Amino acid sequence: MKKIFIVTAISLFILGCSSNPSVKDFYKIPDDSVIAYITEANNIEKCLPSGTRLKSMNDAERRVLGGSKHDALSNIIGERQANRIWLGLDKNAERYFDQRVEVLTHKKTDVTKAECSAMRKKFSQRLNKFVEKQNYENSPAGQAAIAQQNMQTLQMIHGMGAQAQKPAQLDYWQQLEIEKAKARERQKPIQTHTNCYSIAGSVSCDSTSY
Numbered sequence: 001m002k003k004i005f006i007v008t009a010i011s012l013f014i015l016g017c018s019s020n021p022s023v024k025d026f027y028k029i030p031d032d033s034v035i036a037y038i039t040e041a042n043n044i045e046k047c048l049p050s051g052t053r054l055k056s057m058n059d060a061e062r063r064v065l066g067g068s069k070h071d072a073l074s075n076i077i078g079e080r081q082a083n084r085i086w087l088g089l090d091k092n093a094e095r096y097f098d099q100r101v102e103v104l105t106h107k108k109t110d111v112t113k114a115e116c117s118a119m120r121k122k123f124s125q126r127l128n129k130f131v132e133k134q135n136y137e138n139s140p141a142g143q144a145a146i147a148q149q150n151m152q153t154l155q156m157i158h159g160m161g162a163q164a165q166k167p168a169q170l171d172y173w174q175q176l177e178i179e180k181a182k183a184r185e186r187q188k189p190i191q192t193h194t195n196c197y198s199i200a201g202s203v204s205c206d207s208t209s210y
Contacts, residue, residue, distance in 0.1 A: 026092035027084055033076050034100045040072035043111040047119035049127075060134065064127045 044065070045054060052061060074082040084090040085097045111119070136142040 026090055026096070027081055028093070029077060029081070029085065029097050029100065031100060031104060034097070034104050035106070036076050037069075037073050038101060038105055039108055039110055040076070041069050042107060042109045043116075044068050044072065044119065044123075046109050047111060047116040047123070049120045049124050052123075060127060060130050064123065064130050067126065068123060 048054075048065075057065065070082060070086045073086060076082075081093075085094050088094050137146055
């Protein structure tokens with residue numbers, strides 16, 4: 001009888017562990033993919049435009065650098081898994097990736113002179129487009145467009161209305177804004193409205209949360 005109980009207890013423990021997503025069910029990026037990513041990140045940093053320094057980057061340069069590294073990771077493991085890590089959609093996968101990068105970090109590069117020149121040009125083009133986008137978003141017309149886009153994003157999240165159609169393909173920045181909007185919605189406090197009324201001398205109240 002004791003043996004049956006012990007076997008049953010062990011079986012239940014194993015079943016519980018396998019059904020717990022925090023224990024097992026997260027993406028563990030392979031070490032060879034981490035090493036390949038580190039090499040690509042080194043290539044990107046080596047081939048920054050003339051005058052651009054990692055330690056003195058402005059916000060726009062840092063964000064374009066982040067987008068370039070996100071693209072590099074996407075090319076190695078696919079956009080879906082890269083988003084889970086880079087955008088923090090899977091915290092366990094993100095932590096695992098950061099730990100493996102720290103352990104496996106190296107300074108090797110494998111980029112040719114011609115490739116480096118092309119990477120510098122691409123970074124400069126992305127930076128110029130990003131700065132133009134920021135300037136537009138800070139203008140009155142841009143602010144109005146952002147307000148409309150935020151409304152459409154929230155409609156997309158809640159599935160409200162047939163007009164809230166998800167684009168066929170979202171770029172890195174669009175995906176990032178959607179995840180930020182989702183996070184804001186999750187953090188929104190619950191508001192409660194209470195109505196009280198008197199019936200035959202006694203007071204009764206009901207509350208509505210929204």
